Amino acid sequence: MTDPTWLVLGALVATTFLLKGASALVMGDRALPTWFPRFVEYLTPTLLAVLVVTQLLGAPGGDGLPLDARVTGFAAALVAWRLRAPVPLVILVAAAATAVARALA
Amino acid sequence: MSATEPARGEGRPSPRPPAPTVDRRAAYRAGARAALPFTVAIFAFGVLANGSGFTALAATTMSGLVFVGSSQFAAVSVMAGGGGWVAAAVAGTLLNLRYLVMGFAILPALRGGRARRAVEAQLVIEDSWAIASDADGRFDRVRLLSSGAVLWLGWAAGTLAGALGPITAVDITRYGLDAVSPVLFFLLLAPHLGEAGQAHRSRRRAAALAATGSALALTAVGLPDTAIAAACLIALVATWRAR
Known part of the structure; x- marks a missing residue:
């Protein structure tokens, strides 16, 4: 059976396993270089900042900056967060504001 | 919650105990x-x-x-x-x-x-x-x-x-x-x-800000998937400068 969906699946499973496991497989019991913890200290905020931007503006297959209703929801959630609202409320505000902005657009 | x-x-004490x-x-x-x-x-x-x-x-x-x-x-x-x-x-x-x-x-x-x-x-x-x-x-x-x-x-x-x-x-x-x-x-x-007074706070913020800016720019030109690589570079530069 050469259903292409299963070929993609198999290939992607293999490369994902190797990429995720590469550090353990390559390093074994050796220690990482001494500068590495400092690098991670900067890497974490930069990667998370990228994720915020790409999750907020990204569209599957879309080019450019499609400023859609998610931005409204994100802004509303930021306000709720600044006002020290609990996390579930912040999330609710994000979804509700996005839904309303989308319904009005 | x-x-x-x-x-x-x-x-959470900073040098983590077992x-x-x-x-x-x-x-x-x-x-x-x-x-x-x-x-x-x-x-x-x-x-x-x-x-x-x-x-x-x-x-x-x-x-x-x-x-x-x-x-x-x-x-x-x-x-x-x-x-x-x-x-x-x-x-x-x-x-x-x-x-x-x-x-x-x-x-x-x-x-x-x-x-x-x-x-x-x-x-x-x-x-x-x-x-x-x-x-x-x-x-x-x-x-x-x-x-x-x-x-x-x-x-x-x-x-x-x-x-x-x-x-x-x-x-x-x-x-x-x-x-x-x-x-x-x-x-x-x-x-x-970082919270006020924490080590490297301003450098961390600068790195996150630079990553945000580059992610915005790369998304704008249709290359959002390269933003992670740019963030790694920014983190490397910050590490280098913090020596």
Whole structure:
């Protein structure tokens, strides 16, 4: 059976396993270089900042900056967060504001 | 109660002592709880895969074994757009390159020999990696495992439900659920920007700001997938300058 969906699946499973496991497989019991913890200290905020931007503006297959209703929801959630609202409320505000902005657009 | 709670590092002494059992249980719960809100859009992949010629079995197997939303979306979109399986696998793999860096970052927190750590690392996805991260640049293995397990179960079950059809992509946007994940990543980012008086605070903020700017620029020119590489470069420069 050469259903292409299963070929993609198999290939992607293999490369994902190797990429995720590469550090353990390559390093074994050796220690990482001494500068590495400092690098991670900067890497974490930069990667998370990228994720915020790409999750907020990204569209599957879309080019450019499609400023859609998610931005409204994100802004509303930021306000709720600044006002020290609990996390579930912040999330609710994000979804509700996005839904309303989308319904009005 | 809060997704930021575990990552913020409140009440967590900085040079981490060996965690006693009570802390361990608390960490398990904190990780699982922080992962829950990330499961709001778990149906999306099943819905897309179903509309792209994947059976429910293939879609669910993919979610269970690949367990990276963006990579799966990329691969399936390429197929849906008429691309071959090699092009689809390459697209999915390129999006996974970031796990190389994230895997090295979290490696010191994992336990056991080569094989066991490679297996534990499979639970790393952006959400669990961020939930497991502490503001001092270290990672908590227990929070990785518990949040990873919750996310994995939700992702596999959600894909199956999405592929079988009761939910559509329209519902996700109608209820604004697509705005939840950027907010959650922001909540996980906030503690890493440092509290007043913390070491390297301004340098960390500058690095995050530079990464935000470059991600905006790269998204604007249609290259959002290269933003991770740019962020790695920015982190390297910050490390170099902090010597």
